[in-house]
Amino acid sequence: MNNSTRLLERAARLGRPVRVALLGAGQMGRGLVAQIHRAPGMEIVAVADLDVDRAEQALRAAGRDDVVRADSLDAAAAAIKDGRSTVLSEGLRLAELPVDIVMEVSGIPDVAAQVAMSCLLAGKDVALMTVEADVTVGLLLGQIAQAGNAVYAICRGDEPAECLKLVEYAEDLGLEVVVAGKGKNNPMRPTDTPADVTEEAAHKGMNPKMLCSFTDGTKTQIEMAALANATGYRIETSGMHGAAVDLPDLAKVLRPKSEGGILEGDKPVVEYVTGDVAPGVFVIARSDNEVVTEELHYLRLPGEGNHFQIYRPYHLASVEAVLTIGEAVLDRQSSFRSTTWSADVIATAKSDLAGETVLEGIGGNHVHGTAYDADDARSANLLPIGLAAGSRLVRDVPAGQALTYDDVELDESRPLVAMRRLQDALIGSGVLTAHPA
Structure with a gap:
């Protein structure tokens, strides 16, 4: 019903x-x-x-x-x-x-x-x-x-929630998910600032900072990190591969290198692609049974070998x-939420930043977001982009470098900072499980 x-x-x-x-x-x-x-x-x-x-x-x-x-x-x-x-x-x-x-x-x-x-x-x-x-x-x-x-x-x-539904569908069919992800709508220009997109934003009736968060890639990094945290899937490489691939080739490209693709490992990952996939979301899933594989090809599910793509060409916000x-x-069910802490989105300098700079946050002039494996981010003491706004740099940071907690003086009056401090402490103590079995 x-x-x-x-x-x-x-x-x-x-x-x-x-x-x-x-x-x-x-x-x-x-x-x-x-x-x-x-x-x-x-x-x-x-x-x-x-x-x-x-x-x-x-x-x-x-x-x-x-x-x-x-x-x-x-x-x-x-x-x-x-x-x-x-x-x-x-x-x-x-x-x-x-x-x-x-x-x-x-x-x-x-x-x-x-x-x-x-x-x-x-x-x-x-x-x-x-x-x-x-x-x-x-x-x-x-x-x-x-x-x-x-x-x-x-x-x-939005893309993370609708992609999760495809993941659940594939799993319910008994298929093994290899990749889950989205097509990126906008060009990838990590150093964009609001001034760079002001004219385009006016044409689209958007706030320049919001549009900048799309074109500098931060929004995509955040969405795919959220998907990683909802599924437990990995960020294989910082920022993801971001391959330029069109819909017909998804299942050819997004598979392990041992099988002719671009992925290093054999664990499920999240990815975004450029090409004609946007504004859709997709899952690449693998069949481990010859009979099922033959049946899926007979039924014309797009794919290559025993890898198939399940694709939704839209999301309706x-x-x-x-x-x-x-x-x-x-x-009493949540449509989508973090159930693991597999990924983090880290503040990365858009340009050479001088000490004493008070940072703007998402979509601003100073930093863009880069998705990292959460364990790697934690080990390197990297700064989540959600905490960047209002933070003061205590030293110079060169363009392209990921910021660390040691690079900034956080605005500890922000409730979001307090919540993140608490979350990190609970993960560190084992009260919150970052990687459930």
């Missing part, structure tokens, strides 16, 4: 639909508000944004004409219980409202992590669209969720994010 039917049955049983609150009324947030409003069995009842006008516009554009500008949390709660919708500026207090799940669409890892923590400590389900938070402290957040019987998830619709609501509320 599909989610829509079950959500409608739940609404009939409880006398109300799933109540959803959302933080962030930017482009993605507006799309998600509209999608939730039209989805059967759920309703968008609260939107938080520093720009309350923007939050109200998102609700009204979706079709809600009952928006209440509450002057207190009690007034907001009363509006929701009365069947109306409300807007507020205090996103960290959404967990205190009578809602079933909080969706985060801020795009800011510090905010996303704090929203997740506030919800989980209140026993409230939470789903993030900001995967940058998960790749920084997701193992910690997932553990807190499990301890409190709440659901913590990264939303469906905010449109598919509503699927996470059903999975959380109905099945």
Whole structure:
């Protein structure tokens, strides 16, 4: 039975639909508000944004004409219980409202992590669209969720979550996954700065820093590191291979060198490719049975030898994010979260950086992200890019060099820094298991 039917049955049983609150009324947030409003069995009842006008516009554009500008949390709660919708500026207090799940669409890892923590400590389900938070402290957040019987998830619709679904599909068929990954939409220019993409960003109606995080490769590195942490798969080489390969050749190229491909080992890895694969996601899986191999070729599953590609040519971002609501509320399942700590995304200097520089974070002028094996990053004391913003360099760092914790003075007042310190300590002590058996 599909989610829509079950959500409608739940609404009939409880006398109300799933109540959803959302933080962030930017482009993605507006799309998600509209999608939730039209989805059967759920309703968008609260939107938080520093720009309350923007939050109200998102609700009204979706079709809600009952928006209440509450002057207190009690007034907001009363509006929701009365069947109306409300807007507020205090996103960290959404967990205190009578809602079933909080969706985060801020795009800011510090905010996303704090929203997740506030919800989980209140026993409230939470789903993030900001995967940058998960790749920084997701193992910690997932553990807190499990301890409190709440659901913590990264939303469906973006490449990591949809690729994970292909992994699960391949595994359910009894195939052995060799590679899981995505096609990269944008060119790979690691030294891009926001000024370099200002004109393109204006043409696309995007924030230059956001576009820069795509073109400098950071977003792809983060997404694939998140996939590694959700699956336990490896980052084989820092930054991944990033092969230029088109769809027909995926299963030829993404296989071990011993079998004619580019991969060094025989353990499952995550990868991105350039070529015509974007905006799709893929899995390369291997059959170890001649009968199954013959059957798959007969059924025309694309492949080469006993390696086959399972491919999805799209991902639908905010449109598919509503699927996470059903999975959380109905099945108490997380669509996607870190279950291991296989990979980390490290801050790498875009140019020669002078000591005393206060670093900008993701999509800024100073650093781009490079995915590393987490054990290697830990051994080398490398600095996660999620912690870079606001850090002060204590010495010069040359272009192309990965930053270490010793290179910076961290802003210890940031909750995200405190969460990462705690996660690292719990991994180090064995309380959090980075590599489950």
